[in-house]
Amino acid sequence: MSGADWLSYSLQDFVMFGPQVFLRLFVRINQDLWPWQVLAVVAAIGIPVLLFRQKRFERRLAVGLMAVAWAVSGYGFLVGYFGPINWPAVWFGWAFVAQGVLLAAAMFSGGVREAALPSGRFVALWLIVVCGLPWLAVAESGQWQALALFGIAPGTTAAAGALIVAVITGPWRWLYLPLLVLWSLFSAAMFWVLQAWWLLVAPMATLFLVGAGSWLSPRTAQSPD
Amino acid sequence: MADWFSRRQFLINAGLAGLALKSPSLFANTSGTPSLSPIMRRIPGANESIPAIGMGTWITFNVGGDEQLVAQRTRVLKTFFDLGGTVVDGSPMYGTAADVIGEALDSLDAHDRIFAATKIWTGDESETRQEAARSGRRWGLDQFDLLQVHNLLGWQGHLETLKQMKANGDVRYIGITTSHGRRHREFAQIMEREPLDFVQLTYNVLDREVEDRLLPLARERGIGVIVNRPFQGGSLFRRFQSEPLPGWAGEAGVSNWAEFFLKFIISHPAVTCAIPATSKVEHMKENMGALYGALPDADQRQRMADYVGSL
Numbered sequence: 141m142s143g144a145d146w147l148s149y150s151l152q153d154f155v156m157f158g159p160q161v162f163l164r165l166f167v168r169i170n171q172d173l174w175p176w177q178v179l180a181v182v183a184a185i186g187i188p189v190l191l192f193r194q195k196r197f198e199r200r201l202a203v204g205l206m207a208v209a210w211a212v213s214g215y216g217f218l219v220g221y222f223g224p225i226n227w228p229a230v231w232f233g234w235a236f237v238a239q240g241v242l243l244a245a246a247m248f249s250g251g252v253r254e255a256a257l258p259s260g261r262f263v264a265l266w267l268i269v270v271c272g273l274p275w276l277a278v279a280e281s282g283q284w285q286a287l288a289l290f291g292i293a294p295g296t297t298a299a300a301g302a303l304i305v306a307v308i309t310g311p312w313r314w315l316y317l318p319l320l321v322l323w324s325l326f327s328a329a330m331f332w333v334l335q336a337w338w339l340l341v342a343p344m345a346t347l348f349l350v351g352a353g354s355w356l357s358p359r360t361a362q363s364p365d
Numbered sequence: 366m367a368d369w370f371s372r373r374q375f376l377i378n379a380g381l382a383g384l385a386l387k388s389p390s391l392f393a394n395t396s397g398t399p400s401l402s403p404i405m406r407r408i409p410g411a412n413e414s415i416p417a418i419g420m421g422t423w424i425t426f427n428v429g430g431d432e433q434l435v436a437q438r439t440r441v442l443k444t445f446f447d448l449g450g451t452v453v454d455g456s457p458m459y460g461t462a463a464d465v466i467g468e469a470l471d472s473l474d475a476h477d478r479i480f481a482a483t484k485i486w487t488g489d490e491s492e493t494r495q496e497a498a499r500s501g502r503r504w505g506l507d508q509f510d511l512l513q514v515h516n517l518l519g520w521q522g523h524l525e526t527l528k529q530m531k532a533n534g535d536v537r538y539i540g541i542t543t544s545h546g547r548r549h550r551e552f553a554q555i556m557e558r559e560p561l562d563f564v565q566l567t568y569n570v571l572d573r574e575v576e577d578r579l580l581p582l583a584r585e586r587g588i589g590v591i592v593n594r595p596f597q598g599g600s601l602f603r604r605f606q607s608e609p610l611p612g613w614a615g616e617a618g619v620s621n622w623a624e625f626f627l628k629f630i631i632s633h634p635a636v637t638c639a640i641p642a643t644s645k646v647e648h649m650k651e652n653m654g655a656l657y658g659a660l661p662d663a664d665q666r667q668r669m670a671d672y673v674g675s676l
Binding site: 150152153155156157158160161164165168221224225226227 | 423424425427428429430431433434458459460461545598644
C-alpha cells in the first residue's frame with residue numbers, strides 16, 4: 141500500500157477486537173492460572189521489601205523478580221492470550237520478555253544501583269500501583285475476576301516496572317526506557333479506540349512513574365549510603 | 366451445483382418455516398405485503414440468488430480462543446442461518462475470525478448452508494492460492510464461493526490468479542473490495558476493464574458517494590455489489606438510535622433503526638447484499654428483520670436520507 145493509503149486508515153481500523161473480548165482476556169488468564177496468582181502477589185509485595193534490604197543479594201533478587209514479571213506478563217498475557225486477536229501484541233510480548241532479559245543483564249553487569257534507596261516515596265508509589273491499578277479492569281468490566289495483577293497483566297507490570305527506573309543506572313536505563321514509552325502510547329491509543337476509559341489510567345500512570353522513577357534515582361534522591 | 370443450491374434453499378425454507386411457528390411476531394406482516402419469503406437478489410450473470418442480508422465478521426468474530434465467546438458467536442451464526450442468511454464475509458486480516466467461523470460451522474454442521482466469501486490480503490502477489498487454501502482450512506471449507514482482493518492490496522497479481530482459479534473451478538466468483546471510500550477512482554477503473562463478479566464497498570445512509578459512480582457502473586457492467594459498513598461501524602446507532610423513527614417508517618417496511626439503515630441500502634437497485642456485523646443474537650434478529658417485508662421505493666429512500674439528514 142502507498143503512504144496515502146495508510147493515511148486513509150484511522151486508528152480504529154487497527155483495533156480488530158471489541159472491549160468485551162479484551163476484558164475477557166483478564167478473566168480467562170486468571171481462571172487458567174489459578175491459584176498461581178498467589179506467587180504474583182507475593183512478588184508484588186516482596187520486591188519493595190527486598191529492594192531496601194542492606195544485603196546486595198536481596199536487592200538483586202528484587203530486580204530479578206521484576207525481570208521475571210516482565211517476561212511472564214509478556215509471554216503469558218501478550219503472546220499467549222492477547223496475540224491471537226491482535227498481532228502487534230505479539231511483538232510487544234516479546235519486547236516484554238526482552239525487557240526482562242535486559243533487566244537481568246543489567247543486574248549482573250553493574251547496571252543496577254548497589255545501595256538501598258530512601259524507601260518511603262518509592263514504597264508508597266509502588267503500593268499504589270500494585271494495589272490500585274489491578275482494579276481498573278474490574279471497574280471497566282464489572283467483573284472482579286478481571287483483576288489485572290502485577291506480574292500477569294502487562295499494564296500493571298509496566299507501571300510498576302517504570303518505578304524500577306529508580307534503581308537502574310547508566311546506559312542500561314536508556315535501554316530500559318523505550319518500551320515503557322512505546323507500550324504506554326500503544327495501550328493508550330488502544331484503550332482510547334475501545335473507549336475503555338478506566339484502563340487509560342494505566343498508561344498515563346506508567347508515563348508519570350517513568351518521571352517519578354527518574355526523580356527517585358540516585359542522581360536526585362538523597363542516598364543513605 | 367443445481368443440486369447443491371436446491372439443498373441450500375430447502376434448508377433455508379425449512380428453517381424459516383420452523384422459526385415462523387416459534388416466533389410469529391418476527392414475521393408479522395406489518396407492511397401489507399407477503400413477508401415469509403426472504404428478499405433474494407440474483408447474482409448478475411449467474412443463475413443464482415443470494416439473500417440480500419449477509420453477515421460481516423470484522424471485529425465481532427475475532428474472539429481468540431475464548432470458548433465462552435466462541436459459543437456465543439456460534440449462537441449468533443445459528444440465528445443468522447435460522448433466519449435465512451447464507452452470505453458470510455471474512456478476511457485473513459480479521460485476526461481469529463476465520464477460526465471462529467470454522468469452529469462455529471463445525472458446531473452447527475452448517476458447511477452446506479453458507480455462501481462463503483473471504484478475501485486475499487497479502488502484498489505478495491504470488492501467494493493468492495496459498496492464502497485461499499489457508500483460509501479454507503481455517504473455515505473448514507474445500508473452496509470458497511467468493512474470493513475478493515482485500516482493499517486492492519496487490520490486486521493485479523491476485524486478480525490474474527483468481528481468474529485462473531475461477532476458470533479451473535477452484536472458486537465460483539471473484540471480486541475486489543474497498544471500504545471507507547478509499548481509492549474509488551482506481552476501483553472504478555478496475556471495474557471497467559476486469560471481469561468481476563462482485564465488488565465490495567462502503568455504502569450507508571450517510572456515506573453515499575458510491576451512488577454517483579460505482580453503483581451505476583456495477584449495474585452497467587453486471588457486477589454484484591456487497592455493501593460493508595452498513596451501520597458506519599456502529600456510529601449510525603450511536604447517533605440516531607435515541608431519535609424516533611419517522612411516522613411513515615412502516616410504509617417503507619421498517620420497524621426499527623437496523624431495518625431502516627439496511628433497507629435503505631438493499632433497496633438500491635445495484636446492491637446485491639449488505640453485510641452487517643454483530644456479536645449479539647438480539648441484534649442479529651433485528652438485522653435479519655430487514656430480509657423480510659416491503660422495501661422502500663425511490664421516493665421513500667429519498668425521504669429516509671432527508672430524515673436522517675434532518676436529525
